[in-house]
Amino acid sequence: AQSVSQHNHHVILSEAASLELGCNYSYGGTVNLFWYVQYPGQHLQLLLKYFSGDPLVKGIKGFEAEFIKSKFSFNLRKPSVQWSDTAEYFCAAALQFGAGTQVVVTP
Amino acid sequence: DTGVSQNPRHKITKRGQNVTFRCDPISEHNRLYWYRQTLGQGPEFLTYFQNEAQLEKSRLLSDRFSAERPKGSFSTLEIQRTEQGDSAMYLCASSLSTGRDIQYFGAGTRLSVL
Numbered sequence: 001a002q003s004v005s006q007h008n009h010h011v012i013l014s015e016a017a018s019l020e021l022g023c024n025y026s027y028g029g030t031v032n033l034f035w036y037v038q039y040p041g042q043h044l045q046l047l048l049k050y051f052s053g054d055p056l057v058k059g060i061k062g063f064e065a066e067f068i069k070s071k072f073s074f075n076l077r078k079p080s081v082q083w084s085d086t087a088e089y090f091c092a093a094a095l096q097f098g099a100g101t102q103v104v105v106t107p
Numbered sequence: 108d109t110g111v112s113q114n115p116r117h118k119i120t121k122r123g124q125n126v127t128f129r130c131d132p133i134s135e136h137n138r139l140y141w142y143r144q145t146l147g148q149g150p151e152f153l154t155y156f157q158n159e160a161q162l163e164k165s166r167l168l169s170d171r172f173s174a175e176r177p178k179g180s181f182s183t184l185e186i187q188r189t190e191q192g193d194s195a196m197y198l199c200a201s202s203l204s205t206g207r208d209i210q211y212f213g214a215g216t217r218l219s220v221l
Contacts, residue, residue: 032207
């Protein structure tokens, strides 16, 4: 069965620290990959997407993700987080979502 | 607001009752999706429509669940004979079918079955 796995359920870090969230998917062939973010009290919003081409994609608010086909991975990164990045982050492959990672950034 | 709209935002019902939720997609979007999200989990795909045709249904969509999109615009999701396990957030999303679809999500309808 197709599935998406996110490595961490909760991450706590300080402002200015670097963030990396892992995501692995089990799909054969071409797949569209996404990261969504859900800020407290808000609905899901697209952070970034990968369809094809350059495996390093840049999204909003300084986030980027790298698609590594050989590892079936699509990890999300941000070099320096802010308190406002506190949110839940979901990786998705086609119509399948991971369980999400709750990220808390402390001042 | 021209985003995806879902109504009601909250629904409390007693076990065994029927409930219906509505989703109004972004007007030019021809695809509409329903998901269910429980606490601590990501959205789980239920079904999606392209225009008025229901193209895919998850095995999560039991025979108590039915979704319609009669004119290819808004959609309804009905749950018959609700059970406590149906308590969840029901999310709707819409997209324009381009082969590189980007889904835009609504705020969801939170269902509590007592």
